[in-house]
Amino acid sequence: MTDRVNIHQTDFGSIISSIADSIVIVDQKGNICFANPSAEDFFGRNLKELLGKPFGFPLIKDQTTEIEVISKSGELRMAEMRMTESVLGGKKVYLASIRDFTELKRLEQGLRKQGSDLAERVKELSCLYRISKIIERPKASFEEMARGIVALIPPAWQYPDITCARIILNGQEFKTENFKETDWRQTSDIVVNGKQAGVLEVNYLEERPEKDEGPFSKEERSLIDAIAERLGHILDRIKGKEELLESEEKYQNLYDNAPDMMVAVDAKTAAILDCNATTASELGYTKDEIIGRPIFDMYVPDSAEYAKVNLFPMFVKTGTIKGEELQLKRKDGGIIDVSLNASAVRDEKGNILYTASICRDISEKKRLEAQFQQAQKMEAVGRLAGGVAHDFNNLLTTIIGYADLMLMGLAEDDPFRENLEQIGENGKRAARLTRQLLAFSRKQILQPVVLDLNELIKGFVKMLERLIGEDLELETVLVSGLRQVEADPGQVEQIIMNLVINARDAMPDGGKVIIETANTDLDEDYAKAHDVSLQPGPYLMLAVSDTGTGMDEETRSNIFEPFFTTKEVGKGTGLGLSTVYGIVKQSGGYIWVYSEPGQGTTFKIYLPAVVGETVQRKKEQPPADDLTGSETILVVEDDDALRNLGREILERQGYRVLDAGNGIEALRISETHRGQIHLMITDVVMPKMGGKKVADRLQQLYPQMKVIYMSGYTDNSIAHHGILAPGLNFLQKPFSPEVLARKVREVLDA
Numbered sequence: 169m170t171d172r173v174n175i176h177q178t179d180f181g182s183i184i185s186s187i188a189d190s191i192v193i194v195d196q197k198g199n200i201c202f203a204n205p206s207a208e209d210f211f212g213r214n215l216k217e218l219l220g221k222p223f224g225f226p227l228i229k230d231q232t233t234e235i236e237v238i239s240k241s242g243e244l245r246m247a248e249m250r251m252t253e254s255v256l257g258g259k260k261v262y263l264a265s266i267r268d269f270t271e272l273k274r275l276e277q278g279l280r281k282q283g284s285d286l287a288e289r290v291k292e293l294s295c296l297y298r299i300s301k302i303i304e305r306p307k308a309s310f311e312e313m314a315r316g317i318v319a320l321i322p323p324a325w326q327y328p329d330i331t332c333a334r335i336i337l338n339g340q341e342f343k344t345e346n347f348k349e350t351d352w353r354q355t356s357d358i359v360v361n362g363k364q365a366g367v368l369e370v371n372y373l374e375e376r377p378e379k380d381e382g383p384f385s386k387e388e389r390s391l392i393d394a395i396a397e398r399l400g401h402i403l404d405r406i407k408g409k410e411e412l413l414e415s416e417e418k419y420q421n422l423y424d425n426a427p428d429m430m431v432a433v434d435a436k437t438a439a440i441l442d443c444n445a446t447t448a449s450e451l452g453y454t455k456d457e458i459i460g461r462p463i464f465d466m467y468v469p470d471s472a473e474y475a476k477v478n479l480f481p482m483f484v485k486t487g488t489i490k491g492e493e494l495q496l497k498r499k500d501g502g503i504i505d506v507s508l509n510a511s512a513v514r515d516e517k518g519n520i521l522y523t524a525s526i527c528r529d530i531s532e533k534k535r536l537e538a539q540f541q542q543a544q545k546m547e548a549v550g551r552l553a554g555g556v557a558h559d560f561n562n563l564l565t566t567i568i569g570y571a572d573l574m575l576m577g578l579a580e581d582d583p584f585r586e587n588l589e590q591i592g593e594n595g596k597r598a599a600r601l602t603r604q605l606l607a608f609s610r611k612q613i614l615q616p617v618v619l620d621l622n623e624l625i626k627g628f629v630k631m632l633e634r635l636i637g638e639d640l641e642l643e644t645v646l647v648s649g650l651r652q653v654e655a656d657p658g659q660v661e662q663i664i665m666n667l668v669i670n671a672r673d674a675m676p677d678g679g680k681v682i683i684e685t686a687n688t689d690l691d692e693d694y695a696k697a698h699d700v701s702l703q704p705g706p707y708l709m710l711a712v713s714d715t716g717t718g719m720d721e722e723t724r725s726n727i728f729e730p731f732f733t734t735k736e737v738g739k740g741t742g743l744g745l746s747t748v749y750g751i752v753k754q755s756g757g758y759i760w761v762y763s764e765p766g767q768g769t770t771f772k773i774y775l776p777a778v779v780g781e782t783v784q785r786k787k788e789q790p791p792a793d794d795l796t797g798s799e800t801i802l803v804v805e806d807d808d809a810l811r812n813l814g815r816e817i818l819e820r821q822g823y824r825v826l827d828a829g830n831g832i833e834a835l836r837i838s839e840t841h842r843g844q845i846h847l848m849i850t851d852v853v854m855p856k857m858g859g860k861k862v863a864d865r866l867q868q869l870y871p872q873m874k875v876i877y878m879s880g881y882t883d884n885s886i887a888h889h890g891i892l893a894p895g896l897n898f899l900q901k902p903f904s905p906e907v908l909a910r911k912v913r914e915v916l917d918a
Contacts, residue, residue, distance in 0.1 A: 188304050188528075189427055190247070190266035194223045196259065209303075209401055210247065210268055212239025227262045229253040235266070241397065246270045250427065267427045271297055272532070292391045295324035299395060301491065303402055313402060314342040317395065321370060325388055330373040335399065337366030348373060354384045356396035360403045368396040429496075429527040433463045435512065435520040438480065440466075450529065452499035468495045468503060479508075487512035487520065493534075496527065505531045565902035568595040569813045572905045573820075595902070616654045616755070618778060621685055621708060622646045628661060635665065636672045636681060645684040651708045651777035659751045666748050667712040667771050674716030674769060684711040690774065702758055706777040713770040719763040727761055795909040796822040799846035799916055803827040804834045804862060805878075806854045814849065817905040818912065831857025838866050845870050847916055849899075852879040874915050878903075 190207035194200055203211070203218045211218060217240075225235060229251050237245045248267045253260065275293055302308065302316045314335050322331040322344060334343030337358060352372035357364045370384075370392055429447040433440055440461055448455045451466065464472040471494040483489050489510040496504045510525040571592035578585050625644060633642050664683065671681045686709045690702060719727065728749040748771075752759045756776050763769035801823050805811040808829070815825045826841065828834035831854055838845060848866060850859035863875045878899040897915050899908065 188268075188300075190264075190268065191426070192218075192223065192264040192266065193256070194227060194262040194264060196261070198223050198227060201261070205405055206268075207266065208405055210239070210245055210266060211237060212241050212243065212401075214404060223262075223264070225249065225251075225264070227251060229262065243397075244270075246273050248427070265427050271300070275533075291324045292387060295320050295391065296394060296398075299398060303398065310402060311340075311342070314340075314399070317399065318342050318344055321392075321395065324391060325370065326385065327372060327376060331370065332373060333368070333370045335366065335368055337399075337403075346373065347371070352376060354389060354392055356392045358396050358403070359400045365400070365403060368392060368399065429506070429529075431463070431523075431525045431527070432513075433523040433525060435484070435523055438463050441522055447527075450498075450504060451496060452502075457499075466496055468497050471495045483510060483512070483523065484520075487514075489525075493530065494527075504529055505534045564595050566807075566809045566813050568592055568902055568904050569817065569908075571595060573813075573816065576820075576905075596904075616656050618652050618654050619657060619660065620650070621653055621660070621710065622650050624657060624660060625664065625683060625685070628664060632665070632668050632683075636668060639678040640672060640675060641680045642668075643680060643682045645682060647686045649687070650685050651687050651706060653708045653775045654778045655755050655775060656751075659755070663748050663751055663773065664710075664712065666745065670745060670771075671712060671714035671716060671769070674714055674718075679715040679768075682711075682713040684713070685709065686711075687777070688774070703776075707757075707774040708777050710773045710775070711770055713768060715768045718765045718767045718769055719761075720765050724761055724763060728759075795906075795913050797913060797916060798822055798824070800824045800826065800841075800844060801912065802834060802838065802845050802848040802850075802866075804829075804831065804848065804850040804854070804859065806830055806851060814908065817908055820905075821909050821912075823912075830854050831859070831862040834862050835865060838869060845873050847874045847876065847912065849876045849878060849912070852877050874918075876911060876915055 188206055190210040191202075191204040192200055192207050193202035200218050200221050200223055203215055208214050208218065225233075230253075232248060232250045235247055235249050237247070239245055246269060248269060250265045252263045252265075254263055255261070271293065298320050299317050302313050302320075305313075308316075314337070318333050318335055321333040322328045325331040332344045332347040334341060334347050335358070348371065350371045350373060352375060353369055355367050355369045358366040358368060370388075426444055427446060429450055430444040431440060431447055432442040440459055440463055443455060443458050445455070448458060451458070458466075464476060467475060475494065479489055479492060489508055492508045494506055494508055496506055498504065506527040507530050508525060508527050510523050512520045513522050513524050515521055571588050575585065575588050575592065578588070625646060629642065629644060636642060668681055668683075675681075688707050688709045689705070690707050691704050694702070694704075728746050749759060752773055752775075758774045760772050761769065762772070801818055803811055803814045803818070803825060804827075805814060806829055811827050811829065815827050818825045826837055826845070828837050831850075834848075834850070835857075845866070848863060850862055852859045859877055863877075867873055867875070874897070876897045876899050878901055897911070899911050903911075
């Protein structure tokens, strides 16, 4: 034990001064009598400004609380504080260990937004985080910090390949290799002790499009100010730093109460010489159980092997380990992700006495990163799938349409009839695939109503029983008093049907499918554990479970991706579950899968609960027998082949057809046309003028004119987030000649 005390005495000062957490000692009167450099940064004041000042927080020992502090610069800082009681110089003092989690809070908030700017914001947070790591280096000079910081700036901007930066300070210049002064620049002053000491400058090497706020986004302007502010803080700390003269007892207390795990390891034997109380608590051991054991015993097997083969030999040569991510194993078998920093403590001759290691728990950070990466991947695949589906819709409409038109003119025994029927049928199969892709990419048109999900399921059970066959049992567990949900009934049925089919295919030897509903309230803790974008509140839960073969972790991680399937070739498209995912997401819900090999599978879907009058599903009217007419119809479509097809279909039904290739041409035709226009059929998205604007203009000339909008995917001019605006007539591409003719007759007769 005496040897261990001497170890702390040799280098406690450098250890405490180099840790990232803020350490403050408070006397019995509540006044500050010590603060480490991290505390100076946290409070935004140097040591002279802090000493003797009231601490401002309750002195309650052995209690962890969350605190908020407004720094001298006005910045709000958030942290976790643990207060312990000790004795220094015969007097009772309080030791406050403060862990700053401001950046983590900001990361969580950024992930909740889930908008198109998410990736850019994470790059900016990553930049600030990496800058913080540079600042934390205990022996780095300002020149090293400045060079490191200026190199981190271009990757954080929206156009990194054409971004350059420099820092000008006290006659010194630190810049990126590609730096060049241009007209597209932004600057921020570096302020030290209230006075301008230098400037941070970021330039674009090429002109970028002007936005409302200029070529640089408002977030980039905030980022450059934040970086300049940190540079000012570094200089403040370097300039005002004094040698901390603290007792050995103080350093011992600080060491034991530091929130990070701190371990001293013998450089020759790799045996643990000492650890702080935090290490024992986090790993679930007593200090006596840890001391003397090989450090490698504390890691999971993969991390232990990596440490033996790579880290330990490298440390012997360099004397440092920085930011290595490893996994520790708890006594109870649990795993902790940590970031390891280590430095060598040497004797007077330069020989390594032992290793001073600091392990920071980054389990929460790793979980958030995994969530974000999965969300990014699904969003990127969705954009690709939606784009492909949209482009195919026009092609499929013409293929299906012309095949059907040719069939109408052929005799039943015509030798070409079978080939044309194959073309039409395969076109319709392709159309079903594009609809599934649009569902996954959340680009389909929804028509939601307030639903009683229990009633929908009850009316759907008979069809599901026929779908799964006699070898499988279908059970429903529907909670009474189920909350209402606003959703598209057809899409909800699609969700249930796809999940039941998936369950059926997982039970080739028979089994049970269970459909369950329940009310549930999801809170912030649930959101943190599953999806930080989830909005806490009341939800309705729909679960579909089976007793089938189950899935391993690799299969679960890919289950919602388009075209991913574990079935044999020809047994499935791999779009069933991706369709479910897209519908759930577009309906404002969330979906998770729980499964283990041999233990069956459960899909749980959470949809936001609403209050409103339940809408009964309308019975379909019998189709009209006579699809012909003599009215005048204006067809507006920028795709020539599709426009010509529409004209031919309608003219065959007896209509008088006017056609235009864009909105401007449609207005010109309408101004010269003599007589009434009874109906306009228009594509939604067109060059020069969109379909909604054309309709608004023409209805001023022809107030009685009706409109049918046609599109292959959502557009905010007629649908907000895929929800069709009320009162609009919509025709989903691709469509057949009969579907178009029926829709036209239906709208004209309404």
